[in-house]
Amino acid sequence: MSNIDKDSGADTIGTRIKSLRRSVGLSQANLGESLGVTFQQIQKYESGRSRIAADKLQRIAQALHVDVNYFYDTRNGESLSEKEVRRGQTLPTPEGILFNEHFDRIKDPRARYLLSELARVLCEIEAGK
Known part of the structure; x- marks a missing residue:
């Protein structure tokens, strides 16, 4: 297949699907089944x-x-995914991805700090500390 045959938009979307599918722990077969297509598709x-x-x-x-x-x-x-690589982060869930996108939009440093502290406290509560 030549580069002319390959659509860069489809390639970018495909890469994002693959990355996100893996991050949520779905196999190609599982995703295909939920869509009514084969894993080959x-x-x-x-x-x-x-x-x-x-x-x-x-x-x-x-x-x-x-x-x-x-x-x-x-x-x-x-x-x-390029942003994640640049930051050196791996976001394991779609919620994590969305959280980071929204967090990046917060301009007030105090609000950013307070939100990060809230996340830390919630983690401690879940860990039973």
Whole structure:
């Protein structure tokens, strides 16, 4: 397959699907089953070899518990996974990804600090401290 045959938009979306699917612990077979397609079709979506219809992408977003805009978000010219690599972070859940996106939008340093302290205290409560 030549580079001309491969759609860079489909490739970017596919990469995001793959990353998010792995982060939530779903296999290609599990995701395919929830969409009514084979794991081979999921492989084609993730590799960018197959375009994804809008309704199918919406169902993928629902299965992975994110808004469909997650797959298109390219603020500042970088994808979410590139931001994670640049920060040296791995966000294990869709909720973690969304939390970080929203946290990054908070400009007030005191509000950022208080929110991080709240997260720390909640972790301590869950750990039984």
